[in-house]
Amino acid sequence: MKYPYGISDFKKINTKGYFYWDRTNKIPLLEQSDSQLFIRPRRFGKSLVLSMLENYYDVAKKDEFSKIFGNLAIGKNPTEFRNSYFILKWDFSCIDPSGTADDIKQSLFDHINACIEGFHSLYNYKGYDLPEIRINYENALYSIKSLLSAVQKTPYPVYLLIDEYDNFANTVMMGAQSKESRYNAIVHDEGPLRTLFKMVKSSTSSTMFDRVFITGVSPVVMSDITSGYNIAKNIYFKSEFNDLCGFKENEIKPIIEQIVKQCGFKKNKTDEALDLMRTYYNGHVFSFEKDEAIYNPTLCIYFLEQFEQSCKYPRKMLDSNLATDESKLEYIAQIPKGKQLLMDLIQKDHPISIPDIEDRFGIKEMLSDNSKDRTFLASFLYYFGVLTIAGETDELEVILKVPNLVMQSLYVERIQKMFLPEPGERDDGKWAAKQVYQKAEMKPLCDFMETRYFKVFKNRDYKWANELTVKTTFLTLLYNDIIFIMDSEKEIERGYADLTMIVRPDKRHATVYDVLIEFKYVNLKDAGISGAQAEKLSEKELYQIPVIQQELENGTKQVVEYGKKLEQRHKNLRLATFVVVALGFERVCFKKVE
Secondary structure, three states, X not given: OEOOOOOOOHHHHHHOOEXXXXXXXXXXXXXXXXXXXXXXXXXXXXXXXXXXXXHHHEHHHHHHHHHHHOOOHHHHOOOOOOOOEEEEXXXXXXXXXXXXXXHHHHHHHHHHHHHHHHHHHHHHHOOOOOOOOOXXXXXXHHHHHHHHHHHOOOOOOEEEEEEOOOHHHHHHHHOOOOHHHHHHHHHOOOOHHHHHHHHHHHOOOOOOEEEEEXXXXXXXXHHHXXXXXXXXXXXXXXXXXXXXXXEOHHHHHHHHHHHHHHHOOOOHHHHHHHHHHHHHHOOEOOOOOOOOOEEOHHHHHHHHHHHHHHOOOOOOOOXXXXXXXXXXXXXXXXXXXXXXXXXXXXXXXOOEEEOOOOOOOOHHHHHOHHHOOHHHHHHHHHHOOOOEEEEEOOOOOEEEEOOOHHHHHHHHHHHHHHHOOOHHHHHHHHHHHHHHHHHOXXXXXXXXXXXXXXXXXXXXXXXXXXXXXXXXXXXXXXXXXXXXXEEEEEEEOOEEEEEEEEEOHHHOOOOOOEEEEEEEEEOHHHHOOOHHHHHHOOHHHHHOOHHHHHHHHHHHHHHHHHHHHHHHHHOOOOEEEEEEEEEOOOEEEEEEEO
């Protein structure tokens, strides 16, 4: 099997023997609207969808229809519009977002002009004898008008495909310098992007731009240019398009079975590999009416390709191409309310609920602290794929959660940098964390937390300090998905272990421990002392505080019970178990449970 990692050319994938799961049955559904906006996170197969439409509707590929689509659903039941359009495609990820607003405008115009020149050259080469198209290198809008004038003299209208429509604008918005003024100059008033979409809107007719399909990551930019282009039908919540991009589990399993067979593994290896992929890559839901979660396609291809080539799972489960999404978490972390949201979401069983997912918010909301409420922050993270739909509450609010361990790892890394910005500090903390799973020693990590990590918390942080806060800080240093399947609040027969670190099945040969930790938090008031008094306590005095003794005892009972159940479930664990108790943000004590 060949895997199309990094390939979005539909014709190449389906004619050169690459793995492809048929989504052409969605084409008749897409024809129900002339202008559509399709939103999905980065690396989720949007460009491949556009390539599918390009190959299906391009009049110049009429003779290749059977070759490209003959073995697919649409090839057996094509619609009346197949191969009946000129295709004009813009890819806004090619636009340089650096420099001044005028520089960006010129880059936009250069890209559009280049696409128009390519359009004219291609269709003339294919024998369609297009009239001359005049190119104005300083004003691409003129070039578009010239193209449409030429097209109107032919029997064929244009299908306009716009990929990553918001890419360069989002990059400008996330930029460090003068981002608001540059962004406003691009999308507001008579900025080039709004003016461009106004022209597209005015040109949508059966003889010009008969159809338009737009992909992007979020509706932010579309919200800002909405007066310029308010005719697109948003299809990103529609249940029938939940799986337009991405894989379903029953589509992945046969491929794993094939790899397992050719690698000579026993059949139970299929369940092991599928369970690993499910833990790391599954969990995305894009419709309120759908219960079936979708696997991230880029990560699946990354995993399957490496598994087949080496008969081993990837060392790192996170493809580095997806790691750049951390910038979105950095943006959230800079917002006062965003810090708490990230701390909440790192907990597996701590989803959040909001009245609804915002589908219209623009730059004013993005840059105004007064507008960044919990609904805004959660909606923003949903569109960028680091949150997903998890259902509705009894009060019909939307529940959002972190979809899988890959996305959780991005949260963990951002929180770690948020509280420990100095690389040297992070290195010391990671060294202390290694002592837990390499030597089953908890004291270095507890000492680091007490003397260094907890010092970054301010007095105001006490209002949301609890057991989850303590667990999160430890998790940010212990997290290691190269070795472990990390699980926060793991359900173990109607109970929940605070943190389990189970060695990945392909890493069980390593001389490291599986880890089980139960966390407890004691506030200073319950201990009957002040922060200053707590800092002066000797270690012996700390452990003699009655409420701490009680929490250590309670935690011991829990980890003993959870440990037995984990051993029964996994059979071959080398388990190190601990109880960790924090006294405010001043002191930390622990007990190793043998």
